[in-house]
Amino acid sequence: MFFLKELPSRQMVETYAAPYGANPAHVIGALRMMRSASLLIRKIEAYFAAHGLSQLRFLVLIVIDREPERRSLTPNEIALRIDVSKPVMTRTLQSLQKDALITILASPSDKRSKEVSLTPQGLQRLQDTLPGYYKILSEEMENN
Amino acid sequence: MFFLKELPSRQMVETYAAPYGANPAHVIGALRMMRSASLLIRKIEAYFAAHGLSQLRFLVLIVIDREPERRSLTPNEIALRIDVSKPVMTRTLQSLQKDALITILASPSDKRSKEVSLTPQGLQRLQDTLPGYYKILSEEMENN
DNA sequence: GTTATTTGGTTATCATGATAACATAATTGG
DNA sequence: CCAATTATGTTATCATGATAACCAAATAAC
Known part of the structure; x- marks a missing residue:
């Protein structure tokens, strides 16, 4: 910063x-x-x-949601779409799970991996915060 | 971020x-x-x-150095020029002092306050890092 | 001139970024 | 097929941002 x-x-x-x-x-x-x-x-x-989120927590919800053909993503796939370090991703996913915005299940195909999905509350939270987010971004560019 | x-x-x-x-x-x-x-x-x-610095540590050195008519600034004055919170400023000044890049003396006029000055090493570090800093900034804008 | 308020700085605690080192599972090479 | 390598996540630790609560000194109000 x-x-x-x-x-x-x-x-x-x-x-x-x-x-x-x-x-x-x-x-x-x-x-x-x-x-x-x-x-x-x-x-x-x-x-x-x-709104009980952070930029990164929000981005995690977004990238899961915007993959319409997938029901879940692995932590690794999420990390490929958002370039933060692996430990940050681990911690962020755990915090989102703790807040019941995502579910994390064991992967049946790869025992090292996980399947991360949005909960209904996670999707709701995303939809509740997205418009205000875009509004802030838009206003910022108008005033500059 | x-x-x-x-x-x-x-x-x-x-x-x-x-x-x-x-x-x-x-x-x-x-x-x-x-x-x-x-x-x-x-x-x-x-x-x-x-180079043993951080963006904020560097900015602190800069704002002290770029006040040619002043030998020192108070922590509060530095904080007025760089909008980070007070505890962050306290910690950053202490770390710069620990590395002998600044000196922090008691203020004679206001016993709550301090006088922060660059050491010769602090000035040297600043001059060593400034050109490379500007070079990175310049290149970034060229490539975008 | 004493009391109340404001100002300057610190401590404690938390959130979010990083890297290094590790465990476990999957894959590759021979 | 077994050993070596690669891939996925986690733990431990650190850096840098924040707020809340605090102490001490200066200033303002009465």
């Missing part, structure tokens, strides 16, 4: 960036993007927290 | 966004921005980690 309120001056960027072949306008553009995104992510996490 | 690899389809965004007055193009733009920024932030944290 990037929380510097006042970005470096053009002057300062030029002093340090130009001699090393960096483009000052690009540098400032990247800083602006990181700053905007950090503020937006913070806002979204607050929204999700108020 | 936002780590969904494949963004939702236009179709899906329209289904959920439009009925609630959200603009699908804006939603997708916001998702793209969050995704790009998350990847960039991850890359930058890796760069800083290899």
Whole structure:
């Protein structure tokens, strides 16, 4: 995350960036993007927290739901669609299971693996939070 | 942070966004921005980690250094320039002091407060990492 | 000038990201 | 088919973000 309120001056960027072949306008553009995104992510996490979710917990529900031809995904498949580390995925799935938003069953075909499905409450939670999520994203882009 | 690899389809965004007055193009733009920024932030944290810093530790050094008329800043002043919570600032300053990149002295005028200054090593570390930092930012914007 | 409020900073605790090391199961190679 | 390798998940540990509750000092109110 990037929380510097006042970005470096053009002057300062030029002093340090130009001699090393960096483009000052690009540098400032990247800083602006990181700053905007950090503020937006913070806002979204607050929204999700108020709905008993987090960005990652929400994304897990989304990727399970948006595979219409599959009843369940394995933790590994979910991790392939969301690039967080394996331990983070393990922990997140356990927390979603604890909150009864997903079920985790043993896989009959591969004893190392699991089958993760949305519960009705998980689907409901997803549908309850999705519109507000999109609304925040949309408003953010309007005001910038 | 936002780590969904494949963004939702236009179709899906329209289904959920439009009925609630959200603009699908804006939603997708916001998702793209969050995704790009998350990847960039991850890359930058890796760069800083290899130099014994983190984004926040680096920003603290920067804001102290870029106040040419001041020899020191108080923790509160630093926190005003970087919007992280107070406990995070306390912990970060202590870690920088432990690594001898800053000094923290009691303030003579206000016994609640402190005076934070860069050490020569802190300034050196800053100057060593700044060009590479700008280079990463610049390259990121070129390739996108 | 004493009391109440505000300000500056810390501690305790939690959430969410990471890596390293591990156990167990599946697969591949000979 | 047995040994070696690869794949799937988990545990342990750490870093960096947050809030709540607190102490001590400064300031404001009366």
